Amino acid sequence: MLGRLGGWCAKHGRLVLAAWILLAAALTAGTLVFGRPVSNNASIPGTDAQQAHDLMRQGFGPGYDPGGTFQIVLYSKDKPLIDAGRKRAVERAMARVRDVPHVVQVDTPYRVGGLSRNLAIGVITVRLSGNDSGDLAATSRSISAAVEPVRAAGVEAVLADNGTPADKEIKTGSSEIIGVACALLVLLLAFGTLVAALVPVFTALISLGVGLGVIGLLGHLVDVPKQASVMASMIGLGVGIDYALFLLSRHRKLLADGVPVQESVRRTAQGAGGAVFFAGGTVVIALAALMLGGFPLLRTLGWITGISVVCAVLTSLTLVPALLGLLGHRINALRVPFVGPRRDAAHSAASGWAGLGTWVAGRPWRVLVVAIAVLGALAAPALALKLGPLDDGYADRGQDARRAYELMETGFGPGSNGPLIVVGELDAAVAVADPPAPAVKRVGDRLADVPGVTYVSPAKVNVSGRSVLFQVVTRYAPSDPRAGDVVRNVRALGIPGARLHVGGEVAGMADASDRIAERTPSVIGVVVLLSALLLLLAFRAPLVAIKAALMNLISLGAAFGALAIVFSYGLGSGLVGLDPPVSAEGSYLSTLFFTVPIDSYVPLMLFAVLFGLSMDYEVFLLTSVRQAYQRHGDNRRAVAEGLGATGRVITSAALIMVVVFVAFIAYPDPLVKVFGVGLAVAIAVDATVIRGLLVPATMVLLGRLNWWCPAWLDRILPDLSVAGHGEDDEEEPQVTAHSEKALAGAGR
Structure with a gap:
């Protein structure tokens, strides 16, 4: 189906190109005319903070x-x-x-x-x-x-x-430009021709325009978080360029082997397109699992970010074949002098990666131990990851929000930036009076006695006389964990005749943190199981599916370790562009090294995004290794050949991802900086230590068990496979149902 779709798009290239350009232009114009409203609706149904907010709307x-x-x-x-x-x-x-x-x-x-x-x-x-x-x-x-x-x-x-x-609302712009420029430079080095380098960039920009247009207009129908457009840009640019890169690399290889243009596009769409479809699907599934997080803001960020991935997959499967059909052999036009691999240079690069695979295959145990030690050292700091709400005290110094925060802190104390809204439900109605009724005064006095409370506002009684509202200021900033302790202490008060509910920013984030901690195991379990199931359907190899899921979890540990070093230990938080809070100012070093809390939902969001992105590279590497194994049945040789065939392309794709994510660290929003650091480190580690050392070493040690499938499972699995998209394999492998069963039999 994908082959037929790609062939049709190649034959009707002008129509497909015009359709995508018109769609991107129409959606962009729509956002300019109607705007792109954003709303960080952090309501969490069923929590105490939400109940307090609901009571606030009743008669006050x-x-x-x-x-x-x-x-x-x-x-x-x-x-x-x-x-x-x-x-x-x-x-x-x-x-x-x-x-x-x-x-x-x-x-x-x-x-x-x-x-x-x-x-x-x-x-x-x-x-x-x-x-x-x-x-x-x-x-x-x-x-x-x-x-x-x-x-x-x-x-x-x-x-x-x-x-x-x-x-x-965070305005997009400079980071996207920097990311695209750096990606274009990497593509020039990878392909050596300007036309070939521009195809992935153009495709990703069209995909991004469509995705951001859809997200912007959705803001009129649903609550779209302010970070949604930035997350969509970050992920959309990275995967959009990467997917087009994989397709283009395969197409140029087929052209160099003498395959006609139309046939090359069809085979590229059928093979590499299938891998792109599968890889994008894993990212979308991982993001969709955030629906189980129990936090509406997290859920919305997940499915809205998934829109950019869907757009990247659609443009890769339709627009890229259309461009390849229109350009024909001109895809190699405008060669850049002294840049890019020639045929012999490309062969040398592949040989270098194959040499690494051979070297790893010769000493798998030693490589395994060293790789695990390195990854363990990278992940160890994650144990000290400091979670907590990120308040405006860490916002960019040029923003009004930061200035207002500092003035409030100076004049009224740090807790004034995140007051608690305490609503008490009274058993008996009281009248609005001055002085207040004894029941109301009793509640106010008990609130004032809570450790950490510095101010309790005069009570406000609603029209029914059954609810009373106080504003409570603590001595702690919203990002201080001790502010959450005050929330819990207030909720624990036992006052005869009154039931207290605590709302406000601090209480809402405390409830969100508790809800996310409760749901995190289920989200992780669903993502891992569904991703492993997809790999099982694609490769019919249970051990490969389980191992891939474990490898992705390891790369996540390295990402969280990097976040802990930069933000929780504060070793370079100023270097990523964060302004220190007022309390951290005073010396040059304090402006570079200060701790920054990380919102409790960020690790789960990072987990979903990174798990999906890491699976992309796993798919391309495993497919190439399996194709080599099917040709000759030598596992060690297949690992070396698979790494040699995909190493250069995966490295280029990962480098593009890293430079795009690093470019987004320039955003003033602290949350975007956290994502930029975590994503860049995880992809860098995944494409080097894990795909270059750990995966080949484990595959060598497992031997023929890599592709083993029990007979009962082989019978019930549908006859699906991801095949034909090895980037530099010498011959097109023929993957059929018969060869799948033969391979399963060989494994047994």
Whole structure:
């Protein structure tokens, strides 16, 4: 089927090319016209934090919604905010803010708890009602413009959004350009011709345009996290270029062997296209398993990132054959002098990889021990991985969110950046009174006595008199693990006549961490089992499937170890572009080395992405080894030949992935930096230590058991195979149902 599809696309290249360009242009235009709203909806149904947020919407008045509040942080450097002129300017600004659409309440900074002790910092709280999450960015700009009278009076006014950070959407641009430029350089070195190097880049850009267009428009229908477009760009660029690279390498090899253009495209689509389809499927399956994580934000990030992978697979199976058919032998045009492998150079490179395979095959036990020791050393730091919410104190220093965070910390303490919202359900109704009813006062007093609590706001009773709301400020920043301890202590309070529920950012992330920890084993199990099952269907070899899953888990250990070294130990966090928090400033070294917490859902997301990407290289290497084994039945020789046939291509593909991921470390968002470091290290380790040493050594030791399949399993497995996409094999292997069964018999 894939061969017929590729052949049709090659014959109708102009039509296919025009269709993809028009689709990418239409979707991009759609996002420019209608926008691409984002929303980090971190609600987690069934948790205590979610229950607190639901109670907040019941009778406390308009604007009491976790996503419907803004704060305007004021800083008067030379005069106190109670100065008559400054106070008039603040009141004029508040009057203008009240006229902004959807604003229902504006709380003055001249209230209890609204001014810092030195009277230099104040907070205007703005509550919204009826505002769509997609309009928060526009509302944010309107509110910021409304406070110009304050700025004109010499007071700094910074907007801090306490709700859904739609106005903090990450803008894509420079990192993609850097990644594409570096990938193009690698492709020039790999192919030696400008035309061949441009095909994977062009295909990946069209795929990325379509994927980002779809994701942008989906923001009008579902909550799309702010990191979605960046994750899609990062993964989409990497796999898009890689998949096209595998297809193009196979096609150029067939052309060099004298195969006609149309037949070469058909055979490439049938063989290498099948591997691309299978490899992309493993990535999508791994991302889809995040649906079981129990965290809506994680689930959405997973399936939205999967869209970019699906687009990469579709363009690889249709657009690449169309371009190859249109270009014909001109695929080798515009040769770059002194760059790229000539026929003899390519043969030398393949021989070098084959030589490595032969060397490994001659001493498998020693190589196995050394490789495991190296990987163990890389993975050991992962035991110290520091998980926790990543607050705006680690944001880029040029962002308003960072400035507002620092002003709040200076004026009101670190806990003011992540106050707890405590909602108490009362057994008996109380009246709104001053002083408060005894039941309400009892709750407030108990909250104030909790260790780590520095401030409890005056109580607000809802219209039914059955619920009471407090804002509780702790002495700890949102990213401090001790803030989570305060949440647990508040929830553990036993107050007669009241049941307490704790919401807010800190409580929500604590609940998310607990939910993810509970679901992580099931997600890992599903990903590993489904991926192993796909390998079993493709190769009909249980041991190969199990071994591949284990190898991928090992590469993940190295990735988490690198994350721990950079972020948990802080050995170079400043070198990846993170600005240190205020508490870490003071010396040159403290600006380079400081610890950074990693959001609790990041390791699970990284696991899914990396497991799928690592499986790509496993598929290409195993297929080549199996083809060689089918030709002559010598396992050691097959391992060497398989590594020689795919080593250069896999290395080029991995290098492209690494440079793309490293380029994304330049993004100001800390979460993107974490993904960039983890993905780059994992792919580098996977393509060198694991695929170059560990996999060949284990395959040599297993011998004929690599392809063994018990008779009962051989009978029930469907007759499927991934074959015909060895990159540099000398002859086209004929994989049939008969040869599969013969191979299974040989294994037995």
